[in-house]
């Protein structure tokens with residue numbers, strides 16, 4: 054299958070005082086057309102830095118080296134305006150912190166309409182209709198209200214949904230989504246993931262999906278890249294890695310998640326159910342129940 058994005062030996066250093074501090078070391082991966090690559094890693098492992106450097110979003114204090122080839126063009130050597138032109142219709146990015154993605158002085162609706170019109174020959178009315186449809190599709194119950202509101206009037210989860218809706222609406226070839234569903238409750242997360250997956254399959258767009266949650270990635274990604282302390286420690290077919298991780302650190306990440314799931318199940322299993330399986334910590338008489 055055709056490669057859409059090829060990242061090779063991507064390294065990032067940040068200047069601190071007179072010395073440079075290495076934050077990413079030789080990150081390499083390929084994203085095939087129409088497929089979804091999940092990036093998994095603990096907090097601080099370098100997931101967001103990887104996306105930001107691919108998108109040219111890091112400030113001048115960072116030194117980025119390596120190559121990022123998108124449809125054969127090296128993104129790292131593009132000028133600011135060229136990169137801006139690519140964002141949106143070519144590559145859409147869903148940021149980890151949705152608040153920073155919106156202008157606080159403009160209504161959500163006017164920002165959506167403006168963005169839609171930048172990417173296609175739509176009349177204001179058509180752009181408005183499409184934007185409202187995208188909000189409805191993202192499960193926002195009162196799209197007209199959201200349309201009129203400003204970023205600070207919406208919750209983090211609502212803003213995330215607006216951002217996902219907008220990204221999908223623009224129909225890009227590549228979506229880079231940095232923890233797009235983290236601020237959502239599990240039911241909403243489930244619905245959004247389904248919608249995300251449907252649109253990506255229909256439009257055959259490629260997705261780089263960042264999450265610290267293997268459960269989320271297992272639902273949407275074909276391949277997996279596992280990061281640890283700024284390096285790639287494992288990559289390949291998601292099912293293969295889940296069943297037989299090659300790195301001990303990956304195994305550790307999976308075990309931690311399983312332990313959490315187990316604790317969660319215990320906490321949510323009704324008391325009577327639980328007591329049939331295990332001894333209660335305190336005898337019922339002692340707790341008064």
Ligand SMILES: Nc1ncnc2c1ncn2[C@@H]1O[C@H](COP(=O)(O)OP(=O)(O)OP(=O)(O)O)[C@@H](O)[C@H]1O
Nearest residue numbers: 067076094095096097098099100101102103149265
């Ligand atoms: N300007 C900077 N100076 C020093 N360290 C930095 C700088 N920018 C980023 N880092 C460090 O780089 C590492 C990777 O950060 P990054 O934001 O990519 O993590 P992440 O994997 O996205 O984590 P999270 O899951 O919490 O979002 C972190 O340890 C962070 O502290």
Ligand SMILES: [Mg+2]
Nearest residue numbers: 100101102149
């Ligand atoms: Mg991050």
